[in-house]
Amino acid sequence: xxxxxxxxxxxxxxxxxxxxxxxxxxxxxxxxxxxxxxxxxxxxxxxxxxxxxxxxxxxxxxxxxxxxxxxxxxxxxxxxxxxxxxxxxxxxxxxxxxxxxxxxxxxxxxxxxxxxxxxxxxxxxxxxxxxxxxxxxxxxxxxxxxxxxxxxxxxxxxxxxxxxxxxxxxxxxxxxxxxxxxxxxxxxxxxxxxxxxxxxxxxxxxxxxxxxxxxxxxxxxxxxxxxxxxxxxxxxxxxxxxxxxxxxxxxxxx
Amino acid sequence: xxxxxxxxxxxxxxxxxxxxxxxxxxxxxxxxxxxxxxxxxxxxxxxxxxxxxxxxxxxxxxxxxxxxxxxxxxxxxxxxxxxxxxxxxxxxxxxxxxxxxxxxxxxxxxxxxxxxxxxxxxxxxxxxxxxxxxxxxxxxxxxxxxxxxxxxxxxxxxxxxxxxxxxxxxxxxxxxxxxxxxxxxxxxxxxxxxxxxxxxxxxxxxxxxxxxxxxxxxxxxxxxxxxxxxxxxxxxxxxxxxxxxxxxxxxxxxxxxxx
Numbered sequence: 001x002x003x004x005x006x007x008x009x010x011x012x013x014x015x016x017x018x019x020x021x022x023x024x025x026x027x028x029x030x031x032x033x034x035x036x037x038x039x040x041x042x043x044x045x046x047x048x049x050x051x052x053x054x055x056x057x058x059x060x061x062x063x064x065x066x067x068x069x070x071x072x073x074x075x076x077x078x079x080x081x082x083x084x085x086x087x088x089x090x091x092x093x094x095x096x097x098x099x100x101x102x103x104x105x106x107x108x109x110x111x112x113x114x115x116x117x118x119x120x121x122x123x124x125x126x127x128x129x130x131x132x133x134x135x136x137x138x139x140x141x142x143x144x145x146x147x148x149x150x151x152x153x154x155x156x157x158x159x160x161x162x163x164x165x166x167x168x169x170x171x172x173x174x175x176x177x178x179x180x181x182x183x184x185x186x187x188x189x190x191x192x193x194x195x196x197x198x199x200x201x202x203x204x205x206x207x208x209x210x211x212x213x214x215x216x217x218x219x220x221x222x223x224x225x226x227x228x229x230x231x232x233x234x235x236x237x238x239x240x241x242x243x244x245x246x247x248x249x250x251x252x253x254x
Numbered sequence: 255x256x257x258x259x260x261x262x263x264x265x266x267x268x269x270x271x272x273x274x275x276x277x278x279x280x281x282x283x284x285x286x287x288x289x290x291x292x293x294x295x296x297x298x299x300x301x302x303x304x305x306x307x308x309x310x311x312x313x314x315x316x317x318x319x320x321x322x323x324x325x326x327x328x329x330x331x332x333x334x335x336x337x338x339x340x341x342x343x344x345x346x347x348x349x350x351x352x353x354x355x356x357x358x359x360x361x362x363x364x365x366x367x368x369x370x371x372x373x374x375x376x377x378x379x380x381x382x383x384x385x386x387x388x389x390x391x392x393x394x395x396x397x398x399x400x401x402x403x404x405x406x407x408x409x410x411x412x413x414x415x416x417x418x419x420x421x422x423x424x425x426x427x428x429x430x431x432x433x434x435x436x437x438x439x440x441x442x443x444x445x446x447x448x449x450x451x452x453x454x455x456x457x458x459x460x461x462x463x464x465x466x467x468x469x470x471x472x473x474x475x476x477x478x479x480x481x482x483x484x485x486x487x488x489x490x491x492x493x494x495x496x497x498x499x500x501x502x503x504x505x506x507x508x509x510x511x512x513x
Binding site for chain 1: 290355357370443454456485
């Protein structure tokens with residue numbers, strides 16, 4: 001079983017390598033102008049050079065930190081407020097329609113509003129990330145709490161659990177799968193908004209790096225930045241996926 | 255019919271937004287609001303009305319929707335086609351695994367400078383960025399929908415001696431359609447979000463640019479009017495598609511959590 005999995009992984013790795021060779025060929029044959037499309041060799045060279053000799057590593061770190069801070073802020077807010085609303089049917093009846101109405105609003109539309117309040121600053125970017133990444137977690141928590149088996153609440157009442165204990169011991173674990181799925185979507189949104197925020201505010205980060213590289217026609221630097229951003233997206237999603245499997249290992253798998 | 259729906263609506267849900275608007279209006283009237291970043295709800299309504307009257311709001315909306323739907327048509331059909339292919343032929347799916355997983359996590363915002371460099375400002379760049387962002391979600395959800403088809407249906411189609419085309423049209427598409435429609439609804443939302451993001455970040459057209467311009471020219475009334483308008487469009491699109499989905503497919507199209 002695992003032998004065939006390794007085989008298929010290697011085979012699909014070979015296909016991916018084939019695409020990179022094709023990319024190299026297209027670039028070398030100048031089918032697309034090298035001003036737009038550098039070969040993988042030039043993109044890789046720019047990536048290595050940027051990490052060693054220039055400040056690409058610093059840009060990477062500040063984007064990752066910005067993404068994580070904003071995402072943690074959004075997760076904390078989303079889960080806390082979601083728990084408060086979700087635990088009470090009255091609060092749900094008053095607040096949920098409003099929340100559901102704000103949810104489809106594209107988070108980037110908030111950027112101008114945030115600029116009006118905070119200026120082109122670090123705080124503006126964090127506010128936008130926190131607002132944009134908040135919704136999946138907030139609504140997942142509210143719905144997760146609402147979907148808890150009613151008998152569990154009855155058990156809690158019979159045991160005389162306090163409201164805090166009900167949240168911590170019953171509602172939160174039961175809503176956990178929804179919340180974790182929301183956190184995964186939230187992380188993707190946080191990365192996108194961090195990049196957009198850096199582009200607009202010209203603060204240090206990969207967003208600013210790719211935008212400036214593109215504006216000054218340094219295509220290989222641009223591709224190096226895009227590759228790094230893809231890597232950030234991949235690594236963060238993989239780590240969170242592993243954490244999710246670990247945290248939900250108690251669930252009966254189907 | 256309408257009378258029956260009237261009293262069924264839970265008015266508690268409306269209390270919060272209405273209360274917020276009333277309090278904001280009273281506060282603005284009392285404090286004699288003169289601000290670069292806040293506006294009274296009445297001023298926002300007036301700004302919205304003016305933007306509707308002089309046609310800018312509709313023109314900008316059309317620009318945004320054209321980019322979003324153009325990108326959705328392009329990326330959605332690529333994603334749909336490859337999703338069906340991947341779902342039907344496990345070999346293709348396994349062979350493309352590393353490639354898809356390597357390109358998919360690239361955040362849509364990161365490709366803005368790439369397409370900006372190649373195409374400059376305008377529709378093509380925005381359409382292609384939307385297409386790039388939409389393709390992967392469509393691919394993955396379609397693949398799951400096709401892979402989830404009852405295997406006996408495929409056996410029947412084989413027993414009936416269907417060719418590949420007939421198999422796709424008569425068995426696979428109808429069987430996977432409810433979940434493909436769910437994928438379509440989700441990608442419509444993504445397309446709108448990405449289009450507005452591209453306009454806010456770079457492209458001088460559409461609603462995203464309008465709201466950015468309103469902020470820069472210190473017009474908080476117009477800024478909040480466009481913000482509310484964008485929210486209304488996103489909400490209405492979702493509501494219409496959700497209604498259609500329930501109407502057409504009922505329980506067959508239960509939302510799957512996004513992968």
